[in-house]
Amino acid sequence: MGISxxxxxxxxxxxxxxxxxxxxxxxxxxLRQDIARVLESGFTFKAYNVEMTLxxxxxxxxxxxxxxxxxxxxxxxxxxxxxxxxDLVYCQKIxxxxxxxxxxxxxxxxxxxxxxEREVRALTDExxxxxxxxxxxxxxxxxxxxxxxxxxxIGYGGGSRIKLNTGYGWGTSPxxxxxxxxxxxxxxxxxxxxxxxxxxxxxxFLSLGVTNIHSLAAFEIIDEYIAERxxxxxxxxxxx
Amino acid sequence: MTEMELLNRSKTPGGLPxxxxxxxxxxxxxxxxxxxxxxxxxxxxxxxxxxxxVNVSLAAKNCTNSKVxxxxxxxxxxxxxxxxxxxxEIEDAIQNGADEIYMLMALGVFLDGFYDDIQKEMEVLxxxxxKLPTYYMIETSAVxxxxxxxxxxxxxxxxxxFIVSSTNFKPGGYLPATIEEVKYMAECEETxxxxxxxxxxxxxxxxxxxxxxxxxxxCTPHAAKLLG
Numbered sequence: 001m002g003i004s005x006x007x008x009x010x011x012x013x014x015x016x017x018x019x020x021x022x023x024x025x026x027x028x029x030x031l032r033q034d035i036a037r038v039l040e041s042g043f044t045f046k047a048y049n050v051e052m053t054l055x056x057x058x059x060x061x062x063x064x065x066x067x068x069x070x071x072x073x074x075x076x077x078x079x080x081x082x083x084x085x086x087d088l089v090y091c092q093k094i095x096x097x098x099x100x101x102x103x104x105x106x107x108x109x110x111x112x113x114x115x116x117e118r119e120v121r122a123l124t125d126e127x128x129x130x131x132x133x134x135x136x137x138x139x140x141x142x143x144x145x146x147x148x149x150x151x152x153x154i155g156y157g158g159g160s161r162i163k164l165n166t167g168y169g170w171g172t173s174p175x176x177x178x179x180x181x182x183x184x185x186x187x188x189x190x191x192x193x194x195x196x197x198x199x200x201x202x203x204x205f206l207s208l209g210v211t212n213i214h215s216l217a218a219f220e221i222i223d224e225y226i227a228e229r230x231x232x233x234x235x236x237x238x239x240x
Numbered sequence: 241m242t243e244m245e246l247l248n249r250s251k252t253p254g255g256l257p258x259x260x261x262x263x264x265x266x267x268x269x270x271x272x273x274x275x276x277x278x279x280x281x282x283x284x285x286x287x288x289x290x291x292x293x294v295n296v297s298l299a300a301k302n303c304t305n306s307k308v309x310x311x312x313x314x315x316x317x318x319x320x321x322x323x324x325x326x327x328x329e330i331e332d333a334i335q336n337g338a339d340e341i342y343m344l345m346a347l348g349v350f351l352d353g354f355y356d357d358i359q360k361e362m363e364v365l366x367x368x369x370x371k372l373p374t375y376y377m378i379e380t381s382a383v384x385x386x387x388x389x390x391x392x393x394x395x396x397x398x399x400x401x402f403i404v405s406s407t408n409f410k411p412g413g414y415l416p417a418t419i420e421e422v423k424y425m426a427e428c429e430e431t432x433x434x435x436x437x438x439x440x441x442x443x444x445x446x447x448x449x450x451x452x453x454x455x456x457x458x459c460t461p462h463a464a465k466l467l468g
Contacts, residue, residue, distance in 0.1 A: 024318050025382055027352040051320035053346050074318050076267035078292035079329070080336070086328045087321070104294055110270040141268075169411040 002230035005222070011043060013225055013237055016202075016211060017218040018069060018191075020049030021058075022167070028057055035061045037219070046212055047098055052087065056094055067097035075166040076138060077102035081119045088127045098132035100163045100191070103154075105138055108146060113153040120157025134161035134191050140170040147176060148183050155187060163191040163214065171195025174204040181208055199224040206237060256444070259451060261436065262463035263290040263408070265313055271298060278302035280464040290342060290459060292316065293333055300337025311375065312338035317409035319344030319377075323361040330368035341365065342375040342404060345391075347382055355394065362398035375436060377404040380417035380425075388425055392432025404436045404459065416440065419453045426454025442466060 021034045047069035050058045072087045073079040107115045164172040171194035193214035228234030264277040290311040291299045299310045312333035343365045405417035416439030425435045434456035441460040
């Protein structure tokens with residue numbers, strides 16, 4: 001007898017994912033359709049990611065069923081720290097659980113890591129107790145040394161979660177996750193994101209100790225997992 | 241002389257630089273890139289530049305002794321923020337030295353048909369910018385033709401100065417407005433504000449085509465090169 005979408009194993013697998021309704025052209029109609037699909041599935045994703053203009057309605061529709069996650073200063077962090085703070089104040093006001101904040105990419109590639117550290121510190125000091133913050137580094141556009149240096153700056157600033165990419169055409173590779181694991185061990189909670197569309201990719205990230213996967217293809221990947229397991233050649237994914 | 245009279249006067253042979261907005265919205269623009277943008281704009285008599293919010297302060301310092309105006313591209317490139325947040329962002333940009341305020345539309349809200357919310361964000365832009373020129377940035381290729389007429393009318397009612405035809409954001413961004421779309425918006429000038437064509441325009445010919453279609457100004461990251 002195979003596994004189904006209703007089984008605990010599949011629900012545990014689904015709980016690895018951040019899923020959501022993202023994109024500047026997304027309307028309340030898209031949101032309602034997506035959330036209806038989520039609620040009907042019975043899955044409790046790690047969090048539901050949504051644009052800020054749709055946050056209040058998302059909260060109402062999910063009604064506490066799962067955490068809500070808002071991206072800030074997408075996709076490359078070109079807003080001021082002040083603006084990022086204002087966005088987080090708004091998130092705080094409407095009761096958002098978590099956020100990913102894009103760091104200033106221009107500062108990263110200019111190697112102005114003290115600015116990054118200062119921004120991370122300002123945001124973690126003010127908000128971390130109420131909103132779980134991940135910092136986005138856009139690793140796909142950085143070399144290995146820059147990935148390591150910006151991660152150090154995040155650590156010095158008090159950040160503990162790193163989201164590697166935003167999507168928008170930029171995806172995370174297992175090599176990037178592997179690099180950070182080799183250098184920092186498990187100091188940071190790493191969140192791969194962008195262009196993750198297959199079970200094979202997810203398995204690679206899981207083997208590197210990742211427990212947060214951002215993917216708008218979560219349903220398709222879950223179906224792939226079920227099909228593989230039921231075909232008898234897949235492995236049970238152990239989630240620690 | 242009004243802004244429109246100034247624009248009309250500058251539509252003369254040799255006046256091309258006056259009609260350009262030199263954008264540097266590159267995500268990896270460093271200190272030296274922004275300084276260069278300011279320097280080139282001054283040298284080539286380009287009166288306006290457009291930069292990301294995080295670079296407004298630096299650009300303003302570098303343009304202090306020139307006539308170059310610094311525009312801040314706010315809520316760029318997504319625009320998906322409530323009007324109250326956009327209002328705070330405008331205050332922040334003005335404190336940092338912005339001379340002109342560009343604000344990106346909340347596209348999803350517009351496509352939802354929540355026109356009152358769009359009107360509100362336009363009004364916030366006009367109110368918070370005070371005497372500074374206001375530019376409302378849209379993604380023309382993401383909306384229908386009748387939407388454009390509505391946007392122009394709402395912008396006029398709100399007292400906005402300019403509509404900017406696209407964000408020119410890459411990758412994953414929308415296509416720039418076509419000549420026909422700019423022409424259509426410009427023909428709405430009776431009911432709407434002046435039009436700024438924004439795109440990756442690399443030649444004088446492209447710029448002139450948009451101006452001939454009725455754009456009042458053209459914004460491009462290649463402004464300096466095409467004048468050179």
